[in-house]
Amino acid sequence: xxxxxxxxxxxxxxxxxxxxxxxxxxxxxxxxxxxxxxxxxxxxxxxxxxxxxxxxxxxxxxxxxxxxxxxxxxxxxxxxxxxxxxxxxxxxxxxxxxxxxxxxxxxxxxxxxxxxxxxxxxxxxxxxxxxxxxxxxxxxxxxxxxxxxxxxxxxxxxxxxxxxxxxxxxxxxxxxxxxxxxxxxxxxxxxxxxxxxxxxxxxxxxxxxxxxxxxxxxxxxxxxxxxxxxxxxxxxxxxxxxxxxxxxxxxxxxxxxxxxxxxxxxxxxxxxxxxxxxxxxxxxxxxxxxxxxxxxxxxx
Amino acid sequence: xxxxxxxxxxxxxxxxxxxxxxxxxxxxxxxxxxxxxxxxxxxxxxxxxxxxxxxxxxxxxxxxxxxxxxxxxxxxxxxxxxxxxxxxxxxxxxxxxxxxxxxxxxxxxxxxxxxxxxxxxxxxxxxxxxxxxxxxxxxxxxxxxxxxxxxxxxxxxxxxxxxxxxxxxxxxxxxxxxxxxxxxxxxxxxxxxxxxxxxxxxxxxxxxxxxxxxxxxxxxxxxxxxxxxxxxxxxxxxxxxxxxxxxxxxxxxxxxxxxxxxxxxxxxxxxxxxxxxxxxxxxxxxxx
Numbered sequence: 123x124x125x126x127x128x129x130x131x132x133x134x135x136x137x138x139x140x141x142x143x144x145x146x147x148x149x150x151x152x153x154x155x156x157x158x159x160x161x162x163x164x165x166x167x168x169x170x171x172x173x174x175x176x177x178x179x180x181x182x183x184x185x186x187x188x189x190x191x192x193x194x195x196x197x198x199x200x201x202x203x204x205x206x207x208x209x210x211x212x213x214x215x216x217x218x219x220x221x222x223x224x225x226x227x228x229x230x231x232x233x234x235x236x237x238x239x240x241x242x243x244x245x246x247x248x249x250x251x252x253x254x255x256x257x258x259x260x261x262x263x264x265x266x267x268x269x270x271x272x273x274x275x276x277x278x279x280x281x282x283x284x285x286x287x288x289x290x291x292x293x294x295x296x297x298x299x300x301x302x303x304x305x306x307x308x309x310x311x312x313x314x315x316x317x318x319x320x321x322x323x324x325x326x327x328x329x330x331x332x333x334x335x336x337x338x339x340x341x342x343x344x345x346x347x348x349x350x351x352x353x354x355x356x357x358x359x360x361x362x363x364x365x366x367x368x369x370x371x372x373x374x375x376x377x378x379x380x381x382x383x384x385x386x387x388x389x390x391x392x393x394x395x396x397x398x399x400x401x402x403x404x405x406x407x408x409x410x411x412x413x414x415x416x417x418x419x420x421x422x
Numbered sequence: 423x424x425x426x427x428x429x430x431x432x433x434x435x436x437x438x439x440x441x442x443x444x445x446x447x448x449x450x451x452x453x454x455x456x457x458x459x460x461x462x463x464x465x466x467x468x469x470x471x472x473x474x475x476x477x478x479x480x481x482x483x484x485x486x487x488x489x490x491x492x493x494x495x496x497x498x499x500x501x502x503x504x505x506x507x508x509x510x511x512x513x514x515x516x517x518x519x520x521x522x523x524x525x526x527x528x529x530x531x532x533x534x535x536x537x538x539x540x541x542x543x544x545x546x547x548x549x550x551x552x553x554x555x556x557x558x559x560x561x562x563x564x565x566x567x568x569x570x571x572x573x574x575x576x577x578x579x580x581x582x583x584x585x586x587x588x589x590x591x592x593x594x595x596x597x598x599x600x601x602x603x604x605x606x607x608x609x610x611x612x613x614x615x616x617x618x619x620x621x622x623x624x625x626x627x628x629x630x631x632x633x634x635x636x637x638x639x640x641x642x643x644x645x646x647x648x649x650x651x652x653x654x655x656x657x658x659x660x661x662x663x664x665x666x667x668x669x670x671x672x673x674x675x676x677x678x679x680x681x682x683x684x685x686x687x688x689x690x691x692x693x694x695x696x697x698x699x700x701x702x703x704x705x706x707x708x709x710x
Contacts, residue, residue: 166543260644
């Protein structure tokens with residue numbers, strides 16, 4: 123970003139001295155704007171992370187010195203996140219929910235990708251729109267609609283047959299279904315984009331060499347899709363992990379991390395242990411995102 | 423593949439899609455709609471009618487909140503577009519190859535942390551005892567602590583931050599596909615910077631702009647955490663009303679009506695946006 127003169131590649135701009143100075147001035151303004159923008163992007167994250175290391179009861183200035191207590195301390199009042207049972211249980215619930223949602227949405231997303239890239243059928247464009255729609259429904263609405271639908275079924279079962287299905291009441295099953303309902307659209311789009319680039323002649327060649335359909339899928343097509351499958355999985359995992367709106371409406375007694383943190387914030391007020399969790403999450407998701415980039419780049 | 427095999431393959435691929443959309447999207451939304459036209463007339467006795475909707479329009483607090491959410495969401499969308507477009511242009515057209523990938527990744531980073539962490543960061547920065555307030559006192563610009571939280575401007579700053587990436591990503595994708603020679607041709611034909619921007623770059627980027635605006639608008643109108651945490655208890659955001667009806671007051675019928683209204687309202691806004699710009703949903707949102 124430092125050597126701006128090199129970035130002028132546009133031959134249409136005449137290098138007349140006065141005009142050139144003006145162009146350079148505009149370029150510098152533009153670069154300055156971009157730098158300011160990235161400061162804006164980074165500021166709240168740095169702020170949220172930094173106070174995890176402040177030796178104070180509040181995530182606020184003044185700076186009281188460096189400490190790791192908010193991660194590792196095992197005594198009140200400075201109970202660190204790794205000794206806070208409720209935060210840890212939220213973390214593990216979020217983790218398992220995210221794994222299940224990611225796997226489910228990869229499987230259905232892969233089917234969808236093949237359906238829309240390889241098949242022709244009546245009402246295809248209508249179905250395609252239906253596939254995209256979950257992405258643009260507000261999360262709270264997805265949450266309440268699934269809540270209402272599940273309760274309708276549960277109530278119907280109870281009234282007509284006297285069967286009480288506990289898992290249709292707010293709880294982890296509904297959280298998983300709610301997140302799955304829109305994350306599948308995202309994984310479908312990621313996988314379909316990769317499938318579009320696949321050269322169908324590779325499959326035909328394999329077919330001519332006598333391979334069966336199942337074998338072609340296993341040895342040719344799926345390996346080609348692998349980076350997209352991993353990428354979609356990481357995206358699905360992270361979106362599930364950070365989801366709040368849909369989860370809020372469907373959560374039961376086992377609360378995922380975002381809900382636990384929100385409760386803590388609303389009831390106790392913010393303490394630096396929440397900064398510690400934030401820092402932990404940032405590092406974790408940063409590493410995952412990096413992993414997916416590396417995987418996708420290698421195979422391209 | 424023979425005909426029967428093809429049919430089987432189709433059915434096997436269609437079944438998951440169909441079950442997903444039917445059981446998790448279509449039926450639940452029909453369920454919410456039916457619930458929204460139910461009125462409680464006595465203990466466990468219900469009647470169909472528009473009572474919940476009439477109640478909504480009779481109570482100014484409710485429709486004021488929806489209106490407010492709408493206006494703020496449109497405003498946030500416009501601000502996001504204005505701030506994000508130059509950044510996307512810089513990444514797609516001006517930055518050199520290596521810087522490009524790096525900057526693009528930097529843009530994605532806030533996407534990976536939750537709304538909660540982001541809002542939390544803004545709270546640490548902007549509250550009375552926060553960093554900005556302390557800094558202003560330190561350099562002597564203000565005498566006492568300043569509270570930046572709990573007003574509309576802060577809510578806009580936080581919302582723009584939360585949704586910025588969903589604007590930049592589609593913009594970079596479309597601008598990336600644009601041939602630089604189109605811009606050069608515009609300059610060669612004597613166009614000024616403004617003319618080239620208005621007549622060449624913006625029309626070319628239109629699918630990206632619309633796609634970004636739709637997603638950003640929907641996310642903003644449907645957001646819950648940012649307005650509450652940064653706007654305080656009186657943020658008056660419509661999703662908060664829905665939550666209150668459902669969870670706090672356990673009045674599902676009127677909560678369902680609110681949900682339907684939010685959905686109708688956002689859909690109409692998106693439809694108008696698509697109409698005005700001559701785009702379609704599948705040509706914009708699904709592309710990115």
